[in-house]
Amino acid sequence: MTSGATTVLLNRLEAAGHIVGSREGSxxxxxxxxxxxxxxxxxxxxxxxxGAQIAGSLRETPDPELATVxxxxxxxxxxxxxxxxxxxxxxxxxx
Numbered sequence: 206m207t208s209g210a211t212t213v214l215l216n217r218l219e220a221a222g223h224i225v226g227s228r229e230g231s232x233x234x235x236x237x238x239x240x241x242x243x244x245x246x247x248x249x250x251x252x253x254x255x256g257a258q259i260a261g262s263l264r265e266t267p268d269p270e271l272a273t274v275x276x277x278x279x280x281x282x283x284x285x286x287x288x289x290x291x292x293x294x295x296x297x298x299x300x
Contacts, residue, residue: 206214215238218224223244226236240248263271 215224215226219226222241224238224240226238228235229237
């Protein structure tokens with residue numbers, strides 16, 4: 206994300222009441238972001254619920270299906286790492 210896109214995102218989160226920003230210390234460019242209490246509670250509730258749902262799905266999925274998903278995710282991760290390494294070396298992003 207660009208710095209401009211990050212600023213837009215943070216401004217939206219702040220306007221929606223999810224975070225508060227405060228300038229601390231002598232460097233006025235530095236802003237400390239903190240989630241508001243209600244946002245923390247919503248996140249905690251969502252993660253508890255979604256975690257339980259995900260755990261249930263994992264328990265119900267047969268091992269051979271999980272092995273297929275794991276193999277796919279490993280290939281996708283390796284491909285993304287290779288592409289990132291190529292770009293970091295100055296390579297072109299060719300498709």
